[in-house]
Amino acid sequence: MSRTLPLRRQRTERTPPTRRPLRVRTARFFRAWQLYVLLLPSLVYVAVFKYWPMYGVQIAFRNYNPVDGFLGSPWVGLQNFVRFVHSYQFGQILGNTLWVAFLGLVIAFPIPIVLALLVNQLQSERFRKFTQTVLYSPALISTVVVVGIVFVLLSPRSGLVNNAIRLFGGQPVFFMGSTDWFRPVYVISDVWQNAGFSMVVYLAALAGIDPALHDAAKVDGATKFQRIRHIDLPGIMPVVTVLFILALGNLLNVGFEKALLMQTSLNLPVSEIIQTYVYHAGLQQAQFSYSAAIGLFDSVLNLALLLTFNWVARRSNQASLW
Template sequence: MENKRNRMLRKVLKDRWLYILLLPGLLYFVVFKYFPMWGIVIAFQDYNPFLGFVDSPWVGWTHFERLFRDPDFFMLLRNTALIGLYKLVFFFPAPIIIALMLNEIRKQVFKRFVQTMVYIPHFMSWVVVVAITYVLFTTEGGVINEWIKAIGGEKINFLISSEWFRTMFIGQIIWKETGWGTILFLAALAGVDTEQYEAATIDGANRWQQTWHITFPAIRSTIIILLILRLGDFLDTGFEHVFLLLNPMNREVGEVFDTYVYAVGLAQGQYSYSTAVGLFKSVIGLALVLLANHAAKRAGQESLY
């Protein structure tokens, strides 16, 4: 036991600079990710900021019972789950498709130009993205509605229509984040041995066959890992984005847990209740990650652990 401890100590001393470089990142997660988790305790209290964590009275599962009995609970769960599902179905594959397309471009100047163009929207805030959407889709001089009118159609009030809310929401996410999402996949594709393509060409494989049998398998493990991680955020729709698009006309399809926490929990000072809602979301996300990771392992694919 003593020898094992000494060997470990020698390894740490040998790589001490690597461990020193690790410290800032480790401290970040401890201070901003793990330490705040103690605040979860207020979900089981009637928290009063003046009394603090210690003296606030315990109420057990009261806030969770209130959430599940709320008349809007199933509406919130439906809206949040549908948006999460749409993001998985329509947004998650988009960076993969773009990365595969970029990988086929042989002229590096043009490739870098396209990459830059698809990266730029990521650096815009959701306020700017929604503002652009308003300018394009408003019924009062909006480009899209003017075009619809020009071809003989009737103007559509996209901005307050409940039928178009989720379409616009997912479309904005795809436009803003798809380019940035290609970075990891392009990095994975950069490690593919070009000799495999040369051998496939000699064997008579066309570009589609090379993509299916060489390129796609090279990023399969990356896809699976990112999919598992994405499931952890399944109920996390993003408050700012939804809040900017929300209005009384589309609330029935647009109200989600994030905006509900703000409206009912934070705006009214109900900190314990809002924490309970957030904890509910986190537990569902954790369960989905564990199930997806287990399924990946059972299928013999790459997994988180």
């Protein structure tokens, strides 16, 4: 009996995997060279526009001077970050960014899910495609045009909204010059422009649900609401979780173009966010190191949020990015 034990151990031990010879790996590469050629432009794009610019991040820790260059400018460490944190505008700018981001997450994130669930329940195929096209079309309009439409509709003199307010006996409202209306107008216009685009992702997830589940639920007498609650929502929940983590990781990256175009001298106390402040400090005032430090500060916060909520999702046995 004692002689057979070592033999059993030898049989149960795993032999380390042998590495394939270089000739075999080279042959496999050339067999699928077309796929690597298709992948090459994406790799070049990521390397040139995503990784190479990280070399310039060092100006956030220097007193950058274009004449001296990146390496020749004097090193100042965290001085630019300390300057931003101790700035009298820090609380206001960070608060404005968080408010707009929070409203966008709470209001704009669930609406595409609701739209996808409703469109998925439409029986007429032609009407469903027409609805998808109508909801998706605003995503094809540029941000400049969307803001122009907003200014025209909300004009205090000739705008359609203020004309309707006058019709019902009210007083016209200067929406774009009011600090109380900037955030609602920003979020509503963002929902109108981007909800249809995000809806397509959830419709694709709904299309992957097995129709036999709905057929069995119909046989059991389940209503449409019950099928949505117990079949559709659990079926798309992994996609919702992943997109929610990505949204949290991009929380502080509020749309720069729209915020800048909607800014006026009257709504500036609530419309000045981190991205517009970086633009004003970096390009208009030529404070390159200071603006780079603010942008890096924003990116680090987004990365921390992404890592934190991805860890929470993984610990909760939910879908996660990694």
